Amino acid sequence: MAQERARERQRRILEAALQVYARRGYGAATMDEVARASRTSKGGLYFHFPSKEDLFLALLRYAGQRLLEKAQEAMAAAPDPVSRADAALSTVLRTFSRHRALARILLLEGYGAGRRFQAEVTALRGRCAALVRGCLEEAMAQGLIGPLDAELTARAWFGAVAEVIVHWLQTGQPRRLEDAYPHLRALFLRSVGLPPGGVDHHPTP
Amino acid sequence: MAQERARERQRRILEAALQVYARRGYGAATMDEVARASRTSKGGLYFHFPSKEDLFLALLRYAGQRLLEKAQEAMAAAPDPVSRADAALSTVLRTFSRHRALARILLLEGYGAGRRFQAEVTALRGRCAALVRGCLEEAMAQGLIGPLDAELTARAWFGAVAEVIVHWLQTGQPRRLEDAYPHLRALFLRSVGLPPGGVDHHPTP
DNA sequence: GGAAAGCGACCGACCAGTCGGTTCTGCCAG
DNA sequence: CTGGCAGAACCGACTGGTCGGTCGCTTTCC
Numbered sequence: 001m002a003q004e005r006a007r008e009r010q011r012r013i014l015e016a017a018l019q020v021y022a023r024r025g026y027g028a029a030t031m032d033e034v035a036r037a038s039r040t041s042k043g044g045l046y047f048h049f050p051s052k053e054d055l056f057l058a059l060l061r062y063a064g065q066r067l068l069e070k071a072q073e074a075m076a077a078a079p080d081p082v083s084r085a086d087a088a089l090s091t092v093l094r095t096f097s098r099h100r101a102l103a104r105i106l107l108l109e110g111y112g113a114g115r116r117f118q119a120e121v122t123a124l125r126g127r128c129a130a131l132v133r134g135c136l137e138e139a140m141a142q143g144l145i146g147p148l149d150a151e152l153t154a155r156a157w158f159g160a161v162a163e164v165i166v167h168w169l170q171t172g173q174p175r176r177l178e179d180a181y182p183h184l185r186a187l188f189l190r191s192v193g194l195p196p197g198g199v200d201h202h203p204t205p
Numbered sequence: 206m207a208q209e210r211a212r213e214r215q216r217r218i219l220e221a222a223l224q225v226y227a228r229r230g231y232g233a234a235t236m237d238e239v240a241r242a243s244r245t246s247k248g249g250l251y252f253h254f255p256s257k258e259d260l261f262l263a264l265l266r267y268a269g270q271r272l273l274e275k276a277q278e279a280m281a282a283a284p285d286p287v288s289r290a291d292a293a294l295s296t297v298l299r300t301f302s303r304h305r306a307l308a309r310i311l312l313l314e315g316y317g318a319g320r321r322f323q324a325e326v327t328a329l330r331g332r333c334a335a336l337v338r339g340c341l342e343e344a345m346a347q348g349l350i351g352p353l354d355a356e357l358t359a360r361a362w363f364g365a366v367a368e369v370i371v372h373w374l375q376t377g378q379p380r381r382l383e384d385a386y387p388h389l390r391a392l393f394l395r396s397v398g399l400p401p402g403g404v405d406h407h408p409t410p
Numbered sequence: 411g412g413a414a415a416g417c418g419a420c421c422g423a424c425c426a427g428t429c430g431g432t433t434c435t436g437c438c439a440g
Numbered sequence: 441c442t443g444g445c446a447g448a449a450c451c452g453a454c455t456g457g458t459c460g461g462t463c464g465c466t467t468t469c470c
Contacts, residue, residue, distance in 0.1 A: 005435090005448095005449085006448085006449080009449085009450095025317070025318070025319055025320070026317070027232050027317075027318060027319065028319060030424090030425060030426085031425075031426065031427080032425080032426095035452095040450075040451085041450065041451045041452060042426090042427080042428095042451080042452070043428090043429090043449090043450055043451045043452065044449075044450050044451070046426095046427070046428085047448090047449060047450065047451095048449090051426080051427080052425095052426065052427090108316050108317070108323060109316075109317055110317070111313050111314075111316050111317045112230070112231065112232075112313065112314055112315070112316045112317010112318050113230070113232060113317050114230055114232065114233060115230070118313060118375065119375065122371070122372065122375045122376070125368070125372075126372075148388070148391070148392075149388045152369065152385060152388045152389070152392075153388070153392060155365075155368050155369055155372060156365035156366075156368065156369060156389065156392055157365070158368060159364040159365040159366070159367055159368020159369065159371075160360075160361035160362070160364040160365045160368075161361075161364070162364055162368065163330070163360050163361060163363060163364020163365075163367065163368075164357065164360055164361060164364065166327070166364075167327065167330075167331075167360060170323065170324065170327040171327070180357060183353070183354045183357045183358070184357070184361065186353070187353075187357075187358060187361055187396045188396070190395055190396050190397070190398055191392045191393070191395045191396035192395070193395055210414095210415085210469090211414090211415080214415085214416095235458085235459060235460085236459075236460065236461085237459080237460095240418095245416070245417085246416065246417045246418060247417080247418070247460090247461080247462095248415090248416060248417045248418065248462090248463085249415075249416050249417070251460090251461070251462080252414090252415065252416065252417095253415095256460080256461080257459095257460065257461090411470105412469105412470095413468105413469090413470090414467105414468085414469080414470095415466105415467080415468075415469090416465105416466080416467075416468085417464105417465085417466075417467090418463105418464105418465100419462105419463100419464100420461105420462085420463090421460105421461090421462080421463105422459105422460100422461095422462105423458105423459100423460095423461105424457105424458090424459095424460105425455105425456105425457100425458095426455105426456100426457095426458105427454105427455090427456095428453105428454085428455080428456105429452105429453100429454090429455105430451105430452105430453100431450105431451085431452100432449105432450080432451070433448105433449085433450075433451090434447105434448085434449070434450085435446105435447095435448080435449090436445105436446095436447095436448100437444105437445090437446090438443105438444095438445090439442100439443095439444095439445105440441105440442090440443090440444105
């Protein structure tokens, strides 16, 4: 019905906005461009979203949701906290590897367009870090790793991954983003005192 | 002489621009604001900088230079590669801890205002990572640490630090940025297979 | 005196947001 | 079935404010 239809239309607009903002950046992209890309009109845009700012905010939430869902899904299938964190890492790398636009929006354009957006992105990054933090705390409780500041460690890991991805976005190195996976994995495991070997839960052939 | 005078004026403009852009963000800040803050006029601004974009680009270079110089200075005084990396870490944390505006410009506002700026910031981050990379390669050559991907490790470390700083900027946690130092230090040392103890070269009382 | 530096009123492009009008869509009375 | 109505969805020309950039003039310095 109408409800359905409206939702579909909003999705189409968000998907188009994702591409346009990723390509041009928030500041340079105009509402006319987004309208054209989503095969609607400015009026149509403003019918569904009250302002340019709100559209971008909705886009950040939409994109963030997509990422978090994938990560949580992958983590749910893993048996122990360590392989859960592992699954999250490889999933994030794989997701951003396809969907460059998603990476641009969440890791690059999100910051840099006013305080309101920065807060939103920070919150999103916090939620990502919280997932990892959960793994770390569980691993600590099970005596798998020694005591450490789980909050800070999780954030540091996330920052490390983000930096590698941004560099890949900007320079194209490493050629395949997934190539960074084994190195990051080894680095992270060692950083909490675990041997870097172990089973590779998500091989990237 | 005139040369001198011009340089002084440019410094004053850049210093004012640093504050204004840090407070308002690149997009929202106007040239009139920067002119007022630097106690000049729009005409004066455009006499020294050809456009708003160029002003911000010069600001990024200016701010980046300040950071890099501090880091290199601190590293020069350290005897071995490990304590050089250590010195870089604590210096970066301390520098951003004072000079929040510097942190905002380099880590937050830099991205998010068009491709040209993103490239500049990426280059700057690359130069920071290169410093750390040098330490790692030296440490490897001296057999202090096992073989690893120095490029990627350096970048990962930098990303981790950046994330912690950005979180501090946005939320004010940890209360004193330097409080994160021992945890990050331990994390980094372990991540390359070194014992997390060792001498604390830069105690933060 | 003249060149470099500085000033600020002004201009015009640009674009977010508006609004009067049009077209769909679901529904119900006849 | 169908005519027609209500309101949701959509359209795009237009506007009004904003702000980067200009330019003719003044001041400062050598």
